[in-house]
Amino acid sequence: xxxxxxxxxxxxxxxxxxxxxxxxxxxxxxxxxxxxxxxxxxxxxxxxxxxxxxxxxxxxxxxxxxxxxxxxxxxxxxxxxxxxxxxxxxxxxxxxxxxxxxxxxxxxxxxxxxxxxxxxxxxxxxxxxxxxxxxxxxxxxxxxxxxxxxxxxxxxxxxxxxxxxxxxxxxxxxxxxxxxxxxxxxxxxxxxxxxxxxxxxxxxxxxxxxxxxxxxxxxxxxxxxxxxxxxxxxxxxxxxxxxxxxxxxxxxxxxxxxxxxxxxxxxxxxxxxxxxxxxxxxxxxxx
Ligand code: AMP
Ligand code: ZN
Ligand code: FE
Ligand code: FE
Numbered sequence: 646x647x648x649x650x651x652x653x654x655x656x657x658x659x660x661x662x663x664x665x666x667x668x669x670x671x672x673x674x675x676x677x678x679x680x681x682x683x684x685x686x687x688x689x690x691x692x693x694x695x696x697x698x699x700x701x702x703x704x705x706x707x708x709x710x711x712x713x714x715x716x717x718x719x720x721x722x723x724x725x726x727x728x729x730x731x732x733x734x735x736x737x738x739x740x741x742x743x744x745x746x747x748x749x750x751x752x753x754x755x756x757x758x759x760x761x762x763x764x765x766x767x768x769x770x771x772x773x774x775x776x777x778x779x780x781x782x783x784x785x786x787x788x789x790x791x792x793x794x795x796x797x798x799x800x801x802x803x804x805x806x807x808x809x810x811x812x813x814x815x816x817x818x819x820x821x822x823x824x825x826x827x828x829x830x831x832x833x834x835x836x837x838x839x840x841x842x843x844x845x846x847x848x849x850x851x852x853x854x855x856x857x858x859x860x861x862x863x864x865x866x867x868x869x870x871x872x873x874x875x876x877x878x879x880x881x882x883x884x885x886x887x888x889x890x891x892x893x894x895x896x897x898x899x900x901x902x903x904x905x906x907x908x909x910x911x912x913x914x915x916x917x918x919x920x921x922x923x924x925x926x927x928x929x930x931x932x
Pocket of ligand 2: 658662663664688898
């Protein structure tokens with residue numbers, strides 16, 4: 646008899662970015678889902694981690710990893726961004742937190758400009774309402790999408806991304822990002838390791854993957870809910886070829902739409918997680 650493999654999920658969001666569950670609610674769900682190891686990875690923020698860690702103390706079998714998902718510039722495609730996941734962060738660090746606060750300020754400015762563009766195109770939403778929806782989170786397109794749905798302009802959040810808010814959309818406004826290398830440095834500055842999120846959503850990922858090690862990235866997501874078995878097999882091979890750890894997770898947002906992957910239903914095997922943790926220890930050892 647072999648021990649059952651642990652349930653590991655290294656990608657999920659809370660109300661501190663564009664997820665719909667509070668950190669406490671998410672941790673409760675992780676327990677009900679029987680998850681053993683989970684990383685909370687809010688966009689450009691670690692503000693949910695203290696509450697998540699505190700809540701997790703009530704569930705001794707659950708191990709929470711301090712994570713983040715940073716939006717970085719795509720190296721060649723101006724309108725796209727690349728999401729860099731960071732794990733094992735010593736996030737109580739003033740310089741690090743100031744940097745993240747700067748990202749949230751940029752999100753405010755850019756969000757307001759998107760709302761202006763929407764108004765010009767006949768989709769009036771109140772900026773105040775967007776701020777309310779975002780709550781404690783940095784303003785993101787999903788919050789604006791929700792405001793559009795509430796006002797009856799658009800049927801679903803997904804539809805709002807179709808032509809209006811997507812990267813090629815008529816109301817899209819970009820915001821300044823840091824480079825991939827800088828995001829890796831920022832993560833390493835608090836003792837963390839960096840992994841590329843959902844490579845299949847990155848335009849030109851075939852050209853990017855061979856460069857990842859050069860940026861200091863140690864892996865990319867292979868075990869990702871929306872990737873099909875044959876896509877995962879191809880990514881697994883690429884990971885092997887370029888010495889990248891095949892990580893992954895559900896990217897759970899609690900949007901409640903059909904087919905949403907629940908926490909713990911997708912993620913990397915235990916050996917991959919163990920290796921990821923070793924890499925983080927190496928980052929710390931090299932200061
Ligand atoms: P932002 O960080 O404000 O640029 O918004 C990006 C977020 O919007 C992503 O992390 C996703 O959660 C969401 N998103 C991006 N594209 C789509 C899409 N086509 N459909 C639904 N949600 C999307
Ligand atoms: Zn998100
Ligand atoms: Fe992402
Ligand atoms: Fe995500």
